[in-house]
Amino acid sequence: MKFAELLPAVLEIAEEAGRRIMQVRGSADFGVTEKADHSPVTLADMAAHRHIAAELRTLAPQIPLLSEEDADIAFDTRRAWSRYWLVDPLDGTKEFIKRNDDFTVNIALIEDGYPVLGVVVAPALNVRYFAAQGVGAFQIKDGVRSELHVRKAPAIPVFVVSRSHKNPELEAFLAAAPPHEARSRGSSLKFCQIAAGEADLYPRTGPTSEWDTGAGQCVAEQAGALVLRLPDLSRLRYNQKDSLLNPLFAVIGDCSVDWKPLLATIAA
Template sequence: MEFNIKEEELISLSRKAGEAILEVYNNVDLASEVDYKGDDSPLTHADKASHEVIMKGLKELYPNVPIISEEGAHIKYEDRKDYEYYWLVDPLDGTKEFINRNGQFTVNIALMHKNTPVAGFIYTPAHDSLYVGIKGKGAYKVEKGEKNELQVNNSTGNRIAVRSKSHASPEEDGVLKQYGVVNDISVGSSLKFCMVAEGKADIYYRHGPTMEWDTAAGQAVLESAGGKVLKGTGPEVFSYNKENLLNSSFLCLGF
């Protein structure tokens, strides 16, 4: 089956979801209303609004392609394990960044083929920046009306690590020392993948827990820019649509 990636329509959908998020973000009273899910992760009106926009848009564009979304209904493994193509969506990645009002939150939409990300769309509503990666076509960033191709650094030394703004762990230090890291930057959400993809960082190691929808779009962007994402510290590649959608630790390399 040949899949038609409607690139411009998916970019437009990412932006519409971002607009729905900003409507909440710019209403301080509404933005401050936070619920908590069963795993104690935060849920805002913006998560719900973005989810509704994306679900409606994807169903209109691709009525026969299943969707797994963080805010969607749980789909049994028996029903999803044989999906050939499906969407993996995080309507608002970086909810803690949203609550902290630092602007480092994103809309993540990934197209999966046989449990591998093949296209990723990451939109940062607060900064109006968009990252796109499509397997076989490359990756690019659109910001202030300018489109620039993305390519990893392929650095051989004096590397820069990007680390989580909300979830940094001491276990990261030992891994990063092995790769000649001399400095680090801190950023929230899937923007860490994007920092490696555009060469602002060389490595990102995540020890703590994430979910598959947190990483899929970022992996598509990074790999399309020439990087790689490994399970644990490698060499096994990172995989998706597991029975449990909780991710293991992973390592992103831009070299």
């Protein structure tokens, strides 16, 4: 499969999903309901999901799909997949409901447990991030395309942290960390800030699901970042167990910095 040819088609699918999300955002009623796990879902989530699922089936009918809005697939079935789409049609639903701009459309292609293609579209911010193995990582912001690379960490590094999922573990980590600047962002944009050289470390101290991270991980890794599970610092991997919850992890921009002692405080 030629990722350079596949990437533009997936990007267009995500962009159209973003347009459908924005149509709902312009309405008075988001149709908010609660799923079995008590997380919210809106008309925008479902509109994006239906579009993405239909278009990916047309684009690559042989590749199965795992979406947050259609995730009830037994591990006995999933474990046989060497390649599949991993989708979060609307990442940052809480931000969307609050009418914040930090929500995204995430589409990743997973091969042998790792993301090899990823698209992150932030429709309210008019920015798109996309990457593929052997192709690189890129963004289109306000119509301008540029290649993404992580940066050398400055003397006062920037930590990007969750806006809606702060917890005591994160507060303790930040309190114990050396001098830094902490910025709060929602959704998979935290991965993309590392990829774009706008932040240096993303420590994740709270729960995420695999669809939250697949696309962002691809963008970050193809820009030169490391996405490491905690505490063993192995590469974050997918579809390895019955649960679709991720372990704790960290995204590192400048790999020449020894972040291990600091990250060990999260593992503890």
